[in-house]
Amino acid sequence: MTDLAPHELRILVAVEEERSFTAAAARLGTTQSAVSHAVRACERKLGAVLFDRGRHGARLTDAGARAVAYARRILRLMAAMGPEVRGAGAAAEEVTGTLRIVAFRSVAAHLLPPVLARLTARHPGLTPRVRIVRELGRGTAGEVADGRADLGLATLDAAGPPPAPGLVSARLFEETYALAHPQGHPAPRGLPLVDWDENCGSYTRDWWQRQDWIPPATIDVEDDTVAVSLVSQGLGMAIMPRTTLLGAPPGLAVTDLGPRPPSRFVGYVTTPELAGTAAVRALIRELRAAPLPDGLRAA
Incomplete structure:
Protein backbone atom coordinates (compact mmCIF):
# COMPACT_ATOMS: atom_id res chain seq x y z
CA MET A 1 0.00 0.00 0.00
CA ALA A 69 -10.15 9.11 12.95
CA TYR A 70 -6.62 8.03 12.05
CA ALA A 71 -6.25 11.01 9.70
CA ARG A 72 -7.14 13.47 12.47
CA ARG A 73 -4.75 11.85 14.91
CA ILE A 74 -1.89 11.82 12.38
CA LEU A 75 -2.48 15.47 11.45
CA ARG A 76 -2.51 16.38 15.13
CA LEU A 77 0.86 14.70 15.66
CA MET A 78 2.27 16.50 12.63
CA ALA A 79 1.10 19.80 14.11
CA ALA A 80 2.73 18.91 17.43
CA MET A 81 6.02 17.88 15.84
CA GLY A 82 7.42 21.40 15.42
CA PRO A 83 6.92 22.58 19.01
CA GLU A 84 8.07 19.21 20.36
CA VAL A 85 11.28 19.24 18.33
CA ARG A 86 12.04 22.90 19.06
CA GLY A 87 11.55 22.30 22.78
CA ALA A 88 13.81 19.21 22.91
CA GLY A 89 16.78 19.71 25.21
CA ALA A 90 15.58 23.07 26.53
CA ALA A 91 16.38 23.74 30.18
CA ALA A 92 12.76 24.68 30.83
CA GLU A 93 10.21 22.91 28.69
CA GLU A 94 8.43 25.42 26.47
CA VAL A 95 4.82 24.51 25.82
CA THR A 96 3.07 26.30 22.99
CA GLY A 97 0.20 25.84 20.57
CA THR A 98 -3.42 24.79 20.93
CA LEU A 99 -4.54 22.14 23.41
CA ARG A 100 -7.92 20.62 22.59
CA ILE A 101 -9.89 19.47 25.64
CA VAL A 102 -13.34 17.89 25.88
CA ALA A 103 -15.22 17.50 29.14
CA PHE A 104 -18.73 16.92 30.40
CA ARG A 105 -20.44 19.97 31.88
CA SER A 106 -20.06 19.58 35.64
CA VAL A 107 -16.36 18.74 35.61
CA ALA A 108 -15.71 21.47 33.04
CA ALA A 109 -17.43 24.00 35.28
CA HIS A 110 -15.89 23.03 38.61
CA LEU A 111 -12.54 21.34 37.95
CA LEU A 112 -11.14 22.87 34.78
CA PRO A 113 -11.13 26.65 35.50
CA PRO A 114 -8.45 26.64 38.25
CA VAL A 115 -6.49 23.97 36.37
CA LEU A 116 -6.41 26.03 33.18
CA ALA A 117 -5.59 29.22 35.11
CA ARG A 118 -2.45 27.58 36.53
CA LEU A 119 -1.59 25.92 33.23
CA THR A 120 -1.71 29.12 31.18
CA ALA A 121 0.13 31.09 33.89
CA ARG A 122 3.01 28.60 33.66
CA HIS A 123 2.79 28.29 29.86
CA PRO A 124 1.54 31.57 28.35
CA GLY A 125 2.20 30.28 24.84
CA LEU A 126 -0.38 27.52 25.28
CA THR A 127 -3.99 28.09 24.19
CA PRO A 128 -6.53 25.67 25.65
CA ARG A 129 -9.71 25.12 23.65
CA VAL A 130 -12.50 23.47 25.64
CA ARG A 131 -15.66 21.87 24.30
CA ILE A 132 -18.52 20.51 26.38
CA VAL A 133 -19.56 17.02 25.29
CA ARG A 134 -22.45 15.11 26.77
CA GLU A 135 -21.39 11.89 28.47
CA LEU A 136 -23.72 9.75 26.39
CA GLY A 137 -22.83 7.02 23.90
CA ARG A 138 -19.13 7.33 23.14
CA GLY A 139 -18.98 10.63 25.05
CA THR A 140 -15.72 12.48 25.58
CA ALA A 141 -13.65 9.33 25.03
CA GLY A 142 -15.12 8.98 21.54
CA GLU A 143 -14.05 12.53 20.69
CA VAL A 144 -10.46 11.70 21.66
CA ALA A 145 -10.51 8.37 19.81
CA ASP A 146 -11.80 10.13 16.68
CA GLY A 147 -9.00 12.70 16.80
CA ARG A 148 -11.22 15.69 17.67
CA ALA A 149 -9.56 16.27 21.05
CA ASP A 150 -6.17 15.77 22.67
CA LEU A 151 -7.51 14.91 26.12
CA GLY A 152 -10.95 14.21 27.49
CA LEU A 153 -12.29 14.29 31.02
CA ALA A 154 -14.50 11.25 31.23
CA THR A 155 -16.43 9.02 33.60
CA LEU A 156 -14.60 5.72 34.08
CA ASP A 157 -15.83 2.35 35.27
CA ALA A 158 -14.51 1.09 38.57
CA ALA A 159 -12.70 -1.69 36.73
CA GLY A 160 -11.98 -2.48 33.14
CA PRO A 161 -10.27 -1.05 30.08
CA PRO A 162 -10.40 2.60 28.92
CA PRO A 163 -13.82 3.68 27.62
CA ALA A 164 -12.71 3.53 23.96
CA PRO A 165 -10.25 1.18 22.22
CA GLY A 166 -6.75 2.50 21.63
CA LEU A 167 -6.78 5.05 24.45
CA VAL A 168 -4.95 5.35 27.75
CA SER A 169 -6.78 6.53 30.86
CA ALA A 170 -6.20 7.31 34.51
CA ARG A 171 -8.49 8.15 37.40
CA LEU A 172 -8.41 11.58 39.04
CA PHE A 173 -11.12 11.36 41.70
CA GLU A 174 -14.14 9.45 42.93
CA GLU A 175 -17.43 11.17 43.62
CA THR A 176 -20.45 9.81 45.40
CA TYR A 177 -24.07 10.43 44.47
CA ALA A 178 -26.42 12.27 46.81
CA LEU A 179 -30.09 13.12 47.12
CA ALA A 180 -30.99 16.66 46.03
CA HIS A 181 -34.31 17.98 47.26
CA PRO A 182 -36.11 21.20 48.26
CA GLN A 183 -34.90 22.67 51.54
CA GLY A 184 -37.12 21.93 54.52
CA HIS A 185 -39.11 19.13 52.96
CA PRO A 186 -40.03 16.58 55.67
CA ALA A 187 -39.96 13.48 53.43
CA PRO A 188 -37.79 14.12 50.36
CA ARG A 189 -37.64 10.44 49.37
CA GLY A 190 -41.37 10.53 48.74
CA LEU A 191 -41.13 13.32 46.17
CA PRO A 192 -41.45 12.77 42.38
CA LEU A 193 -38.19 11.97 40.62
CA VAL A 194 -36.55 14.50 38.31
CA ASP A 195 -33.97 12.81 36.10
CA TRP A 196 -31.67 13.73 33.21
CA ASP A 197 -30.36 11.84 30.21
CA GLU A 198 -26.77 11.36 31.36
CA ASN A 199 -27.70 10.00 34.77
CA CYS A 200 -27.14 6.34 33.97
CA GLY A 201 -24.16 4.05 33.91
CA SER A 202 -22.74 0.79 35.12
CA TYR A 203 -21.57 2.56 38.29
CA THR A 204 -25.15 3.39 39.39
CA ARG A 205 -27.36 0.83 37.66
CA ASP A 206 -26.98 -2.01 40.18
CA TRP A 207 -27.50 0.30 43.15
CA TRP A 208 -30.51 1.92 41.51
CA GLN A 209 -32.21 -1.43 40.89
CA ARG A 210 -31.93 -2.34 44.59
CA GLN A 211 -33.80 0.80 45.73
CA ASP A 212 -37.52 0.17 45.99
CA TRP A 213 -38.24 3.76 47.10
CA ILE A 214 -37.19 5.39 43.80
CA PRO A 215 -40.21 6.02 41.56
CA PRO A 216 -40.16 6.29 37.76
CA ALA A 217 -39.11 9.74 36.61
CA THR A 218 -41.88 12.30 36.45
CA ILE A 219 -39.71 14.82 34.59
CA ASP A 220 -36.84 13.97 32.22
CA VAL A 221 -34.52 16.70 30.98
CA GLU A 222 -31.39 16.78 28.85
CA ASP A 223 -29.22 18.91 31.13
CA ASP A 224 -28.28 18.37 34.78
CA THR A 225 -28.40 22.10 35.57
CA VAL A 226 -32.05 22.14 34.51
CA ALA A 227 -32.78 19.17 36.79
CA VAL A 228 -31.11 20.96 39.73
CA SER A 229 -33.09 24.12 39.04
CA LEU A 230 -36.38 22.21 38.90
CA VAL A 231 -35.64 20.52 42.21
CA SER A 232 -34.74 23.83 43.87
CA GLN A 233 -38.16 25.13 42.79
CA GLY A 234 -39.92 22.29 44.62
CA LEU A 235 -40.79 20.11 41.62
CA GLY A 236 -39.27 16.90 42.98
CA MET A 237 -36.04 15.25 44.07
CA ALA A 238 -33.05 14.04 42.09
CA ILE A 239 -30.15 11.62 42.60
CA MET A 240 -27.00 13.27 41.32
CA PRO A 241 -23.19 13.13 41.48
CA ARG A 242 -21.48 15.60 43.79
CA THR A 243 -19.86 17.74 41.10
CA THR A 244 -23.28 18.49 39.64
CA LEU A 245 -24.41 19.78 43.04
CA LEU A 246 -21.48 22.14 43.61
CA GLY A 247 -22.67 25.73 43.65
CA ALA A 248 -26.29 24.60 43.94
CA PRO A 249 -28.94 27.34 43.79
CA PRO A 250 -30.82 28.63 46.85
CA GLY A 251 -33.66 26.38 47.89
CA LEU A 252 -31.75 23.15 47.30
CA ALA A 253 -30.70 20.75 50.04
CA VAL A 254 -28.32 17.81 49.65
CA THR A 255 -28.68 14.64 51.74
CA ASP A 256 -26.46 11.56 51.85
CA LEU A 257 -27.85 8.35 50.36
CA GLY A 258 -26.68 6.13 53.20
CA PRO A 259 -23.49 4.33 54.21
CA ARG A 260 -22.84 2.78 50.78
CA PRO A 261 -23.99 5.29 48.14
CA PRO A 262 -23.31 4.79 44.46
CA SER A 263 -20.19 6.48 43.14
CA ARG A 264 -18.32 7.00 39.91
CA PHE A 265 -14.73 7.65 38.93
CA VAL A 266 -13.74 10.67 36.88
CA GLY A 267 -10.45 10.73 35.03
CA TYR A 268 -8.75 11.62 31.80
CA VAL A 269 -8.36 9.80 28.50
CA THR A 270 -5.90 10.49 25.73
CA THR A 271 -4.08 8.60 22.99
CA PRO A 272 -0.76 6.86 23.66
CA GLU A 273 1.04 9.13 21.20
CA LEU A 274 -0.39 12.40 22.54
CA ALA A 275 0.26 11.34 26.14
CA GLY A 276 3.95 11.98 25.46
CA THR A 277 3.57 15.51 24.10
CA ALA A 278 4.56 18.47 26.23
CA ALA A 279 1.13 20.11 26.21
CA VAL A 280 -0.77 17.02 27.32
CA ARG A 281 1.86 16.18 29.95
CA ALA A 282 1.59 19.71 31.34
CA LEU A 283 -2.20 19.46 31.54
CA ILE A 284 -2.05 16.08 33.27
CA ARG A 285 0.37 17.46 35.86
CA GLU A 286 -2.05 20.28 36.68
CA LEU A 287 -5.03 17.92 36.82
CA ARG A 288 -3.22 15.65 39.27
CA ALA A 289 -2.11 18.58 41.43
CA ALA A 290 -5.54 20.24 41.56
CA PRO A 291 -7.17 20.44 45.01
CA LEU A 292 -10.49 18.66 44.98
CA PRO A 293 -13.76 20.39 45.95
CA ASP A 294 -15.59 19.18 49.06
CA GLY A 295 -17.31 15.84 48.64
CA LEU A 296 -14.75 14.43 46.20
CA ARG A 297 -11.84 12.16 47.05
CA ALA A 298 -8.71 11.34 45.13
CA ALA A 299 -8.83 8.04 43.24
Whole structure:
Protein backbone atom coordinates (compact mmCIF):
# COMPACT_ATOMS: atom_id res chain seq x y z
CA MET A 1 0.00 0.00 0.00
CA THR A 2 1.23 3.51 -0.81
CA ASP A 3 1.14 5.85 2.16
CA LEU A 4 -1.39 8.66 2.21
CA ALA A 5 0.04 12.15 1.85
CA PRO A 6 -0.78 14.92 4.37
CA HIS A 7 -2.94 16.78 1.83
CA GLU A 8 -4.98 13.59 1.31
CA LEU A 9 -5.54 13.28 5.06
CA ARG A 10 -6.74 16.90 5.19
CA ILE A 11 -9.14 16.24 2.31
CA LEU A 12 -10.64 13.22 4.08
CA VAL A 13 -11.22 15.26 7.22
CA ALA A 14 -12.71 18.17 5.27
CA VAL A 15 -15.13 15.95 3.35
CA GLU A 16 -16.26 14.26 6.57
CA GLU A 17 -16.82 17.57 8.35
CA GLU A 18 -18.53 19.29 5.41
CA ARG A 19 -20.39 16.14 4.25
CA SER A 20 -19.89 17.38 0.72
CA PHE A 21 -17.11 17.18 -1.84
CA THR A 22 -18.05 20.62 -3.16
CA ALA A 23 -18.07 22.26 0.28
CA ALA A 24 -14.79 20.56 1.18
CA ALA A 25 -13.23 21.90 -2.01
CA ALA A 26 -14.39 25.44 -1.21
CA ARG A 27 -12.99 25.16 2.31
CA LEU A 28 -9.61 23.93 1.05
CA GLY A 29 -9.41 26.37 -1.86
CA THR A 30 -9.38 23.71 -4.55
CA THR A 31 -11.81 22.17 -7.03
CA GLN A 32 -14.48 19.54 -6.52
CA SER A 33 -12.83 17.31 -9.11
CA ALA A 34 -9.51 17.51 -7.24
CA VAL A 35 -11.24 16.46 -4.02
CA SER A 36 -13.02 13.58 -5.76
CA HIS A 37 -9.76 12.43 -7.33
CA ALA A 38 -7.96 12.56 -3.95
CA VAL A 39 -10.71 10.58 -2.20
CA ARG A 40 -10.65 7.92 -4.92
CA ALA A 41 -6.87 7.74 -4.55
CA CYS A 42 -7.22 7.26 -0.78
CA GLU A 43 -9.80 4.52 -1.29
CA ARG A 44 -7.55 2.79 -3.78
CA LYS A 45 -4.55 2.96 -1.42
CA LEU A 46 -6.53 1.76 1.59
CA GLY A 47 -8.53 -0.84 -0.29
CA ALA A 48 -11.90 0.27 1.07
CA VAL A 49 -14.80 2.58 0.20
CA LEU A 50 -14.64 5.53 2.58
CA PHE A 51 -17.71 7.57 1.62
CA ASP A 52 -21.21 6.81 0.41
CA ARG A 53 -21.98 9.33 -2.34
CA GLY A 54 -25.51 10.34 -3.18
CA ARG A 55 -28.12 13.05 -3.06
CA HIS A 56 -27.55 13.26 0.69
CA GLY A 57 -23.94 14.30 0.08
CA ALA A 58 -20.96 12.32 1.31
CA ARG A 59 -21.39 10.10 4.36
CA LEU A 60 -18.73 8.00 5.99
CA THR A 61 -18.80 4.26 5.73
CA ASP A 62 -17.59 2.26 8.73
CA ALA A 63 -14.18 2.01 7.06
CA GLY A 64 -14.26 5.74 6.35
CA ALA A 65 -14.99 6.59 9.99
CA ARG A 66 -11.92 4.65 11.06
CA ALA A 67 -9.79 6.21 8.33
CA VAL A 68 -10.83 9.76 9.25
CA ALA A 69 -10.15 9.11 12.95
CA TYR A 70 -6.62 8.03 12.05
CA ALA A 71 -6.25 11.01 9.70
CA ARG A 72 -7.14 13.47 12.47
CA ARG A 73 -4.75 11.85 14.91
CA ILE A 74 -1.89 11.82 12.38
CA LEU A 75 -2.48 15.47 11.45
CA ARG A 76 -2.51 16.38 15.13
CA LEU A 77 0.86 14.70 15.66
CA MET A 78 2.27 16.50 12.63
CA ALA A 79 1.10 19.80 14.11
CA ALA A 80 2.73 18.91 17.43
CA MET A 81 6.02 17.88 15.84
CA GLY A 82 7.42 21.40 15.42
CA PRO A 83 6.92 22.58 19.01
CA GLU A 84 8.07 19.21 20.36
CA VAL A 85 11.28 19.24 18.33
CA ARG A 86 12.04 22.90 19.06
CA GLY A 87 11.55 22.30 22.78
CA ALA A 88 13.81 19.21 22.91
CA GLY A 89 16.78 19.71 25.21
CA ALA A 90 15.58 23.07 26.53
CA ALA A 91 16.38 23.74 30.18
CA ALA A 92 12.76 24.68 30.83
CA GLU A 93 10.21 22.91 28.69
CA GLU A 94 8.43 25.42 26.47
CA VAL A 95 4.82 24.51 25.82
CA THR A 96 3.07 26.30 22.99
CA GLY A 97 0.20 25.84 20.57
CA THR A 98 -3.42 24.79 20.93
CA LEU A 99 -4.54 22.14 23.41
CA ARG A 100 -7.92 20.62 22.59
CA ILE A 101 -9.89 19.47 25.64
CA VAL A 102 -13.34 17.89 25.88
CA ALA A 103 -15.22 17.50 29.14
CA PHE A 104 -18.73 16.92 30.40
CA ARG A 105 -20.44 19.97 31.88
CA SER A 106 -20.06 19.58 35.64
CA VAL A 107 -16.36 18.74 35.61
CA ALA A 108 -15.71 21.47 33.04
CA ALA A 109 -17.43 24.00 35.28
CA HIS A 110 -15.89 23.03 38.61
CA LEU A 111 -12.54 21.34 37.95
CA LEU A 112 -11.14 22.87 34.78
CA PRO A 113 -11.13 26.65 35.50
CA PRO A 114 -8.45 26.64 38.25
CA VAL A 115 -6.49 23.97 36.37
CA LEU A 116 -6.41 26.03 33.18
CA ALA A 117 -5.59 29.22 35.11
CA ARG A 118 -2.45 27.58 36.53
CA LEU A 119 -1.59 25.92 33.23
CA THR A 120 -1.71 29.12 31.18
CA ALA A 121 0.13 31.09 33.89
CA ARG A 122 3.01 28.60 33.66
CA HIS A 123 2.79 28.29 29.86
CA PRO A 124 1.54 31.57 28.35
CA GLY A 125 2.20 30.28 24.84
CA LEU A 126 -0.38 27.52 25.28
CA THR A 127 -3.99 28.09 24.19
CA PRO A 128 -6.53 25.67 25.65
CA ARG A 129 -9.71 25.12 23.65
CA VAL A 130 -12.50 23.47 25.64
CA ARG A 131 -15.66 21.87 24.30
CA ILE A 132 -18.52 20.51 26.38
CA VAL A 133 -19.56 17.02 25.29
CA ARG A 134 -22.45 15.11 26.77
CA GLU A 135 -21.39 11.89 28.47
CA LEU A 136 -23.72 9.75 26.39
CA GLY A 137 -22.83 7.02 23.90
CA ARG A 138 -19.13 7.33 23.14
CA GLY A 139 -18.98 10.63 25.05
CA THR A 140 -15.72 12.48 25.58
CA ALA A 141 -13.65 9.33 25.03
CA GLY A 142 -15.12 8.98 21.54
CA GLU A 143 -14.05 12.53 20.69
CA VAL A 144 -10.46 11.70 21.66
CA ALA A 145 -10.51 8.37 19.81
CA ASP A 146 -11.80 10.13 16.68
CA GLY A 147 -9.00 12.70 16.80
CA ARG A 148 -11.22 15.69 17.67
CA ALA A 149 -9.56 16.27 21.05
CA ASP A 150 -6.17 15.77 22.67
CA LEU A 151 -7.51 14.91 26.12
CA GLY A 152 -10.95 14.21 27.49
CA LEU A 153 -12.29 14.29 31.02
CA ALA A 154 -14.50 11.25 31.23
CA THR A 155 -16.43 9.02 33.60
CA LEU A 156 -14.60 5.72 34.08
CA ASP A 157 -15.83 2.35 35.27
CA ALA A 158 -14.51 1.09 38.57
CA ALA A 159 -12.70 -1.69 36.73
CA GLY A 160 -11.98 -2.48 33.14
CA PRO A 161 -10.27 -1.05 30.08
CA PRO A 162 -10.40 2.60 28.92
CA PRO A 163 -13.82 3.68 27.62
CA ALA A 164 -12.71 3.53 23.96
CA PRO A 165 -10.25 1.18 22.22
CA GLY A 166 -6.75 2.50 21.63
CA LEU A 167 -6.78 5.05 24.45
CA VAL A 168 -4.95 5.35 27.75
CA SER A 169 -6.78 6.53 30.86
CA ALA A 170 -6.20 7.31 34.51
CA ARG A 171 -8.49 8.15 37.40
CA LEU A 172 -8.41 11.58 39.04
CA PHE A 173 -11.12 11.36 41.70
CA GLU A 174 -14.14 9.45 42.93
CA GLU A 175 -17.43 11.17 43.62
CA THR A 176 -20.45 9.81 45.40
CA TYR A 177 -24.07 10.43 44.47
CA ALA A 178 -26.42 12.27 46.81
CA LEU A 179 -30.09 13.12 47.12
CA ALA A 180 -30.99 16.66 46.03
CA HIS A 181 -34.31 17.98 47.26
CA PRO A 182 -36.11 21.20 48.26
CA GLN A 183 -34.90 22.67 51.54
CA GLY A 184 -37.12 21.93 54.52
CA HIS A 185 -39.11 19.13 52.96
CA PRO A 186 -40.03 16.58 55.67
CA ALA A 187 -39.96 13.48 53.43
CA PRO A 188 -37.79 14.12 50.36
CA ARG A 189 -37.64 10.44 49.37
CA GLY A 190 -41.37 10.53 48.74
CA LEU A 191 -41.13 13.32 46.17
CA PRO A 192 -41.45 12.77 42.38
CA LEU A 193 -38.19 11.97 40.62
CA VAL A 194 -36.55 14.50 38.31
CA ASP A 195 -33.97 12.81 36.10
CA TRP A 196 -31.67 13.73 33.21
CA ASP A 197 -30.36 11.84 30.21
CA GLU A 198 -26.77 11.36 31.36
CA ASN A 199 -27.70 10.00 34.77
CA CYS A 200 -27.14 6.34 33.97
CA GLY A 201 -24.16 4.05 33.91
CA SER A 202 -22.74 0.79 35.12
CA TYR A 203 -21.57 2.56 38.29
CA THR A 204 -25.15 3.39 39.39
CA ARG A 205 -27.36 0.83 37.66
CA ASP A 206 -26.98 -2.01 40.18
CA TRP A 207 -27.50 0.30 43.15
CA TRP A 208 -30.51 1.92 41.51
CA GLN A 209 -32.21 -1.43 40.89
CA ARG A 210 -31.93 -2.34 44.59
CA GLN A 211 -33.80 0.80 45.73
CA ASP A 212 -37.52 0.17 45.99
CA TRP A 213 -38.24 3.76 47.10
CA ILE A 214 -37.19 5.39 43.80
CA PRO A 215 -40.21 6.02 41.56
CA PRO A 216 -40.16 6.29 37.76
CA ALA A 217 -39.11 9.74 36.61
CA THR A 218 -41.88 12.30 36.45
CA ILE A 219 -39.71 14.82 34.59
CA ASP A 220 -36.84 13.97 32.22
CA VAL A 221 -34.52 16.70 30.98
CA GLU A 222 -31.39 16.78 28.85
CA ASP A 223 -29.22 18.91 31.13
CA ASP A 224 -28.28 18.37 34.78
CA THR A 225 -28.40 22.10 35.57
CA VAL A 226 -32.05 22.14 34.51
CA ALA A 227 -32.78 19.17 36.79
CA VAL A 228 -31.11 20.96 39.73
CA SER A 229 -33.09 24.12 39.04
CA LEU A 230 -36.38 22.21 38.90
CA VAL A 231 -35.64 20.52 42.21
CA SER A 232 -34.74 23.83 43.87
CA GLN A 233 -38.16 25.13 42.79
CA GLY A 234 -39.92 22.29 44.62
CA LEU A 235 -40.79 20.11 41.62
CA GLY A 236 -39.27 16.90 42.98
CA MET A 237 -36.04 15.25 44.07
CA ALA A 238 -33.05 14.04 42.09
CA ILE A 239 -30.15 11.62 42.60
CA MET A 240 -27.00 13.27 41.32
CA PRO A 241 -23.19 13.13 41.48
CA ARG A 242 -21.48 15.60 43.79
CA THR A 243 -19.86 17.74 41.10
CA THR A 244 -23.28 18.49 39.64
CA LEU A 245 -24.41 19.78 43.04
CA LEU A 246 -21.48 22.14 43.61
CA GLY A 247 -22.67 25.73 43.65
CA ALA A 248 -26.29 24.60 43.94
CA PRO A 249 -28.94 27.34 43.79
CA PRO A 250 -30.82 28.63 46.85
CA GLY A 251 -33.66 26.38 47.89
CA LEU A 252 -31.75 23.15 47.30
CA ALA A 253 -30.70 20.75 50.04
CA VAL A 254 -28.32 17.81 49.65
CA THR A 255 -28.68 14.64 51.74
CA ASP A 256 -26.46 11.56 51.85
CA LEU A 257 -27.85 8.35 50.36
CA GLY A 258 -26.68 6.13 53.20
CA PRO A 259 -23.49 4.33 54.21
CA ARG A 260 -22.84 2.78 50.78
CA PRO A 261 -23.99 5.29 48.14
CA PRO A 262 -23.31 4.79 44.46
CA SER A 263 -20.19 6.48 43.14
CA ARG A 264 -18.32 7.00 39.91
CA PHE A 265 -14.73 7.65 38.93
CA VAL A 266 -13.74 10.67 36.88
CA GLY A 267 -10.45 10.73 35.03
CA TYR A 268 -8.75 11.62 31.80
CA VAL A 269 -8.36 9.80 28.50
CA THR A 270 -5.90 10.49 25.73
CA THR A 271 -4.08 8.60 22.99
CA PRO A 272 -0.76 6.86 23.66
CA GLU A 273 1.04 9.13 21.20
CA LEU A 274 -0.39 12.40 22.54
CA ALA A 275 0.26 11.34 26.14
CA GLY A 276 3.95 11.98 25.46
CA THR A 277 3.57 15.51 24.10
CA ALA A 278 4.56 18.47 26.23
CA ALA A 279 1.13 20.11 26.21
CA VAL A 280 -0.77 17.02 27.32
CA ARG A 281 1.86 16.18 29.95
CA ALA A 282 1.59 19.71 31.34
CA LEU A 283 -2.20 19.46 31.54
CA ILE A 284 -2.05 16.08 33.27
CA ARG A 285 0.37 17.46 35.86
CA GLU A 286 -2.05 20.28 36.68
CA LEU A 287 -5.03 17.92 36.82
CA ARG A 288 -3.22 15.65 39.27
CA ALA A 289 -2.11 18.58 41.43
CA ALA A 290 -5.54 20.24 41.56
CA PRO A 291 -7.17 20.44 45.01
CA LEU A 292 -10.49 18.66 44.98
CA PRO A 293 -13.76 20.39 45.95
CA ASP A 294 -15.59 19.18 49.06
CA GLY A 295 -17.31 15.84 48.64
CA LEU A 296 -14.75 14.43 46.20
CA ARG A 297 -11.84 12.16 47.05
CA ALA A 298 -8.71 11.34 45.13
CA ALA A 299 -8.83 8.04 43.24
